[in-house]
């Protein structure tokens with residue numbers, strides 16, 4: 001029995017602007033993201049990583065092609081249904097944390113369970129307790145984001161992303177604003193959330209060490225898939241990126 005991937009991109013293209021000013025951010029990407037796995041998306045700056053993540057999240061519309069969340073075709077959904085789907089089935093973690101500054105850590109975490117009125121996901125207290133303990137936020141719950149370190153803020157943002165038990169968590173450079181120790185804590189937790197809590201995570205990063213926490217690394221270059229690395233080590237990822245640079249001299253070099 002084959003299980004449906006958590007997310008699937010089918011011949012996905014995204015063009016910004018038009019005519020002479022057109023930027024082909026994605027040029028026909030076919031990719032599947034397995035359930036219960038941590039997948040990293042890597043590639044040079046401007047290769048389309050964030051665009052792919054935003055399309056998987058239904059935060060932006062494709063120029064052509066399709067995005068499936070499980071068996072649901074996001075590209076065919078009216079906006080209102082997409083909003084509900086995002087709230088109920090997806091979680092997001094951003095490089096800039098995106099916490100609400102006037103709310104405490106706990107209020108930020110439970111916010112997704114309060115949005116959407118009658119269609120809101122009910123708060124599961126046991127799950128909240130588990131997240132708070134695993135993320136070591138117990139003694140920070142009453143603090144506002146401004147009173148927390150970057151690593152603590154990102155851990156709050158991750159708890160918020162997981163509170164509704166979404167079937168897919170999308171993270172764009174989640175350790176991009178963290179020192180290496182806080183970054184390692186966040187990555188450890190993302191991996192634990194997959195291994196022990198059964199979550200599915202797709203994470204964009206440009207850091208080979210961060211990517212080595214993943215089960216699989218998908219490489220993008222110039223808006224197209226350019227290979228993958230399974231069970232990645234930082235060294236394997238670094239040499240795959242090197243190979244990309246030498247085979248694609250025109251692609252942006254960081």
Ligand SMILES: Nc1ncnc2c1ncn2[C@@H]1O[C@H](COP(=O)(O)OP(=O)(O)O)[C@@H](O)[C@H]1O
Pocket residue numbers: 016017023024025043044045046047048049050051052
């Ligand atoms: N809103 C936008 N308008 C115009 N061009 C964009 C926009 N967003 C991204 N791009 C362009 O699309 C390409 C891919 O961008 P992006 O997905 O952000 O790459 P990455 O995340 O890999 O750095 C780049 O050339 C970028 O300049």
Ligand SMILES: [Mg+2]
Pocket residue numbers: 049050051
């Ligand atoms: Mg980006």
